Amino acid sequence: MSNPRADRVRDVAKLAGRPARLKTGRFVAEGPQAVREALLSHRADASAGGSGVVLEVFATEACLDRLPELAELSADVPLRLATDEVIAAMATTISPQGVVAVCRITDYAxxxxxxxxxxxxxxxxxxxxxxxxxxxxxxxxxxxxxxxxxxxxxxxxxxxxxxxxxxxxxxxxxxxxxxxxxxxxxxxxxxxxxxxxxxxxxNVDLDKLQDESSVRRLAPALPDAPATGEAADDGAPEAAAAVSSxxxxxxxxxxxxxxxxxxxxxxxxxxxxxxxxxxxxxxxxxxxxxxxxxxxxxxxxxxxxx
Structure with a gap:
């Protein structure tokens, strides 16, 4: 793909806006890290019998040469070569990194x-x-x-x-x-x-909650550690027996x-x-x-x- 004004390029670019995402149920992931994780998720979902999350990937030849794993992960997804100008038209970053993926929005209840x-x-x-x-x-x-x-x-x-x-x-x-x-x-x-x-x-202190959690975790290892609500023996830390709401x-x-x-x-x-x-x-x-x-x-x- 070499024409940054092509309809397909414009359709992807429109996904930067909420109305297009709501209408199509799709969004765009930009850059190698996001696209890699999207493809890994797609593979896992497809292996489990799902429809996957990635619909198509667009990448420059230079990006695929630099990161051949993206082509390997895209084996079951339409992968289209695109020029830098096309990727720039699809992406929202000032300096796109040569790859974007169109993904399906997954609804969870x-x-x-x-x-x-x-x-x-x-x-x-x-x-x-x-x-x-x-x-x-x-x-x-x-x-x-x-x-x-x-x-x-x-x-x-x-x-x-x-x-x-x-x-x-x-x-x-x-x-x-x-x-x-x-x-x-x-x-x-x-x-x-x-x-x-x-x-x-x-009115509840997070540090105190973490301290109390640690005491509960360690209490079974303490000698004669009291059950919750019982008085502590002289040899056990007071905190181990503290009753807290x-x-x-x-x-x-x-x-x-x-x-x-x-x-x-x-x-x-x-x-x-x-x-x-x-x-x-x-x-x-x-x-x-x-x-x-x-x-x-x-x-x-x-x-x-x-």
Whole structure:
């Protein structure tokens, strides 16, 4: 393909806009990292009897010479050679890296995700910045979360900037979109998940929750460690016997992360089971929502995986 004004090129370029994505159920992944992860996901899904996620790949000859694995991974997907000008017309980045893939938007139902035994999910409540949304999704993937949920009014996770910021993690775990907050809360409670709201003014300290989780993990190895609720012997640490009404990070958990400017609403905070603050030891007023989400998700992941 050499004509950047061809109809097919324009059709792909239109997917940068939300109306075209909604109409076609497709989006574009740009760059070797995103396309590689999309193709790996496609292969895994196709091997399991699914229809796969990648519909077609466009790449320059130079890109395929540099990264021959992309051609190998595209064995079962239409792969079209294109000039640099065509790739530039399809992509939204200033300096595209020679490859784009048209992918199918996969719809996931929240009840199905939770019924599968989800232990950790990240919920984006009206998060509007695509970079922040992508960062949280990438952090959730790294922490081994089972799903990411975006409530109604959150950013479209399939817009080009959001897709790029996930660095391929968009293709690694279920992403549920457009969920109403009330439905989310009912579903989490029906499936036994504790709902924790990340709130800088919360009355529960994340460091304390991690300390208590560590004590519970180590308690069986302590000599004569008391059962929960019993008094500690003189030789056992007091913390091992402490009775706490605080949430347990090792339990199935849904973390709520709010809007960049306003945070979670008062109603959302009231509906959560606990409001948890990440302690700030320096002079910064607060943490960026993506950073706070990473800290919270890893705290749960550490407790759940040890």
């Amino acid at each position: 929240l009840d199905d995700v939770l019924a599968a035994g989800a232990k950790l999910i990240a919920v984006l409540c009206e998060v509007r910045d695509p970079g922040n949304a992508g960062t949280i999704l990438r952090a959730a993937d790294s922490a081994g979360a089972d799903a990411v949920v975006l409530t109604a009014s959150s950013v479209d996770i399939h817009n080009p900037k959001a897709v790029r910021s996930t660095a391929g993690s968009l293709f690694h775990l279920p992403v549920v979109t457009g969920v109403s907050f009330d439905f989310l809360m009912a579903a989490c409670r029906a499936h036994g998940l504790t709902v924790l709201a990340a709130d800088g003014y919360g 605080q949430p347990r990070l090792e339990n199935p958990t849904a973390w709520l992360f709010g809007n960049e400017a306003q945070g979670l609403t008062s109603a959302q905070l009231a509906d959560a089971d606990y409001r948890v603050a990440v302690p700030v030891y320096g002079r910064a007023e607060s943490l960026n929502v993506g950073t706070a989400a990473t800290v919270c998700l890893y705290a749960s992941a550490r407790a759940q995986n040890r």
